[in-house]
Amino acid sequence: MYHKKDQVGELYQILSLSKEVDEVVLSILIYILKKERIQDCLEFLSQEQYQFLVEMKRSKVENLSLLDKEQTLNGEKNIKRIKDVLKKIRDHEFNKQNYSTDDYEEIKKDLIIKISWDNKIIEFLQFLVHLTALDDIYIQCGSNSLHLLVLMKVDLKESCFENIRIRNTSILGANLVRCDLSGSVLDNVIISGVNLNQAKLFNCKWKNLGINEGIQLNGHSGRVNLVCYSPDGKSLASCSDDHSIILWDAKTGKIKTIIRGKGMVKSVFFSPQNTTLAFSYGIFVYVWSLKTGKQLSRLNGELSV
Numbered sequence: 001m002y003h004k005k006d007q008v009g010e011l012y013q014i015l016s017l018s019k020e021v022d023e024v025v026l027s028i029l030i031y032i033l034k035k036e037r038i039q040d041c042l043e044f045l046s047q048e049q050y051q052f053l054v055e056m057k058r059s060k061v062e063n064l065s066l067l068d069k070e071q072t073l074n075g076e077k078n079i080k081r082i083k084d085v086l087k088k089i090r091d092h093e094f095n096k097q098n099y100s101t102d103d104y105e106e107i108k109k110d111l112i113i114k115i116s117w118d119n120k121i122i123e124f125l126q127f128l129v130h131l132t133a134l135d136d137i138y139i140q141c142g143s144n145s146l147h148l149l150v151l152m153k154v155d156l157k158e159s160c161f162e163n164i165r166i167r168n169t170s171i172l173g174a175n176l177v178r179c180d181l182s183g184s185v186l187d188n189v190i191i192s193g194v195n196l197n198q199a200k201l202f203n204c205k206w207k208n209l210g211i212n213e214g215i216q217l218n219g220h221s222g223r224v225n226l227v228c229y230s231p232d233g234k235s236l237a238s239c240s241d242d243h244s245i246i247l248w249d250a251k252t253g254k255i256k257t258i259i260r261g262k263g264m265v266k267s268v269f270f271s272p273q274n275t276t277l278a279f280s281y282g283i284f285v286y287v288w289s290l291k292t293g294k295q296l297s298r299l300n301g302e303l304s305v
Contacts, residue, residue: 008110011094015115017085018124025078026127033134041135042090045083085124086138095141099148100170100190108151116152125149126159133163143169143189150174157231170210175233178272193250195233198272217253219246225266231274239265245279247290257293261286 029041038044089095099108115121125145132142147169149156156176163183170190177195182202190210222242229236229250236248241264247257263281270277276296277288285299 007093008107008114011092011107012111012114014085014088014092014094015121015124017081017088018127019118019120021078021081021085021120021124023120023123025082026123029082030127030130030134033131039135041131041138042083042086045079045086089128089141090137092141094144095138097140098168099144100168108148112148112152115148122149122152122154126154129161129164129166132165139165139167143167146171146174173233177229177231177233195229197229197231197270217248219248219255219258220244222264225264226268228269230270231272235270237268237270237277237279239268239279241265243281245277245288247277259288 032038033041033044036044097104125148128138128142128145129149130142131138142164143166146164146166150171150173153175156174156179158178159176160180161176161184162180163185164181165185165187166189167185167187168189171194172190173193174191175195176199178198179196180200181196181204182200184201184204184206186204186206186209188208188210189206192211217236217238220238220240220242222240224238224240227236227238234250235256236250237245238248239245243261243263243265245259245261245265245268246255247259248254249256259277259279261279261281265279265281268277268279270290275290277290279286279288283300287296287299288294289296
């Protein structure tokens with residue numbers, strides 16, 4: 001009988017193979033695949049090993065400067081290692097099933113205990129996410145990889161996820177602040193609580209998205225005009241016609257602070273550093289310190305003629 005413990009061990013064993021791959025080589029491989037518009041990664045590595053080695057030496061990608069002579073000479077070994085792990089993960093259940101379902105809850109918990117501290121495996125999971133933008137074969141394992149990265153709370157802020165294709169998974173609560181998701185395709189993905197503050201979302205194709213009913217926030221007595229997440233995803237700010245701005249705990253839904261204005265508040269935004277809050281009513285813009293809870297400045301927006 002094939003027990004869940006065996007599944008965890010087998011998947012961990014496959015992912016552990018990636019620890020033998022130089023992470024810089026993974027970045028260069030993605031760069032070359034995009035540059036050459038390669039759609040079959042395994043075939044490229046099998047048929048064009050020489051081309052890949054030449055590109056590794058000639059490419060002027062930013063990470064190439066990190067490769068020393070020894071790493072460059074190990075190019076063939078790196079190619080073999082990448083091929084081995086991609087072949088094994090291609091045929092594994094991780095590339096066929098949706099690991100965000102309850103059926104895989106125990107497997108994920110045990111797996112995360114094993115890999116959450118391992119930067120090499122985390123780098124490889126990120127590589128699989130990027131690979132979804134190029135190779136159809138690895139879309140499901142790339143989607144499952146993103147799900148695991150979110151569960152492990154890996155710092156994904158400001159990542160370039162351009163053109164990734166994610167399906168049949170959950171990225172519940174993902175912090176994708178300032179990420180580039182332009183051209184991304186999401187299909188049958190749960191996106192509840194995802195923080196997309198300042199993210200690039202040009203030409204996205206998202207469909208069949210799942211949004212679980214969350215906490216209902218009650219605090220305003222007038223129409224709410226705007227709601228935004230803080231850059232760290234821990235707070236929400238809302239402004240209303242009732243002359244107030246409310247800061248909420250994004251996880252519990254409890255009110256943290258209420259700022260009283262003198263008119264209907266139409267807009268509110270956090271600073272990128274998550275240190276100040278800016279909001280406006282009438283002709284004035286107010287800047288508020290989140291640390292001290294005091295007003296820092298008042299800007300007059302009226303144009304003089």
